[in-house]
Amino acid sequence: MPTPETEPERAPGPGGGRFAVVDPATGEAFDEAPDMRPDDLDAVIGRAHRAWSGWRADPAARSIALRAAADAVEEAGDDLTRLLTREQGKPLSESSTEVARTSARLRHFADLTPRTRTIDDGRPVHSEIRWRSLGPVAAIVPWNFPLQLAAAKFAPALAAGNTVVVKPSPYTPLATRMLGSLLAAVLPEDVLTVVTGREPLGARLASHPGIRHVTFTGSVSTGREVARAASASLARVTLELGGNDAALLLDDADVEKIADRLFWAAFRNCGQVCMAVKRLYVPARLHADVVEALAQRAKTVAVGPGLDPATQLGPLNNAAQLARVERLTRQALADGARAAAGGHRQDGPGYFFAPTVLADVPPDSPVVTGEQFGPVLPVLPYRSLDAAVDAANGTGFGLGGSVWGTDLDRAEAVAERLECGTAWVNHHAELSLAQPFAGVKDSGVGVAGGPWGLYGNLQPFVVHRPREA
């Protein structure tokens, strides 16, 4: 087994290059990572292919190894947490939760095995459905939850008997590299490899003929490129893409009771959550109260460097994301929106944007119709519930949605009308490891999570034989 020192991808990029990693709380580079050349993937994927034959052969050994991997993540929890906060920006408490979810995923999938089934359809034939692994899987991951999303891909893929090549975002390569080193010490050699580098590394990985499944999380536009790239080898594709989740308040909502939960559903991880509440539809009668309750929280939440234990909201992850959020907010303000809180970037170093609550936003403003992915929440009044449901469903996205009210049956009946993969009543973005996770419309292709995630990494193999000799 490789030690972290001998692991190939830990050498200075095979091409010799390295790239800087920036601390979003200061805007300054604090470390660097290897910038792998796309051509060097041939060797990595070749090794992943050779490691596959041993790994796929023994499900019991896989379970044991994945449990050991979960233990290793837990033991290194503090180091992973700090490094994740340093490169991603989120508060330590959120990084710690992310690390815990990373080990929980490994444990969850360590215990899942595919079920062999027989077909009993009256024919004089014994037919059995078995499951086979696919081969090397490419896991391409964004910067908002680098560890948790990587684990959401490699845990089911490994449990199914595949080997995996993980490529984190160049904005957040370091915690994933640390995770890769930890897991290399407990998994057989080359079963899991972390590669880091700038584009076109991801594009090359997605199109590589040795990859049999590309599982990608990221933006809709890159998702389309990944699908195109993978079509060259006809590899299976799973895409978990952007969202623009709506939350709908009903007229019986208890504003003070739900305000905290609603606020954090929009602002956690500085709004950089695919399933954050990104638009809030509120009965006109409650609009002023809701804007006030959320604005008051936005003005008083502790914004600062994630490494400060008092911080509740960190910076945005990178300069491009800050510029995007600023542009969308400025446009909304120019179009007539009012900032009840925030509305501008914060003075000083780092990628900080003041938590922003927008009222009087034109419904066709890009901050409403697109995915702003930042600490900005437009609050839109409605007079007709049907019109509000139509507006909630009126974008190309369909990841999640929520309905908030006191009458739970009525709220659930409205949630049933949302065009999305997961809906909540009086909550948002809380997922179970055991649930299927899928977006509709532009928000995704394929199903991850629970047994669906496992079978998404498997190929059915059917054997028929006569019942009698």
Ligand code: NAD
């Ligand atoms: P992104 O699409 O820019 O990048 C995602 C990953 O793809 C990164 O590793 C990036 O380096 C890589 N990449 C870039 N170009 C590529 C190419 N041509 N081929 C292959 N890989 C390429 O996304 P991001 O900005 O890192 O992350 C934010 C986006 O991710 C948001 O849209 C967010 O909604 C989405 N997201 C979705 C989910 C979900 O589960 N649906 C979860 C988290 C984030």
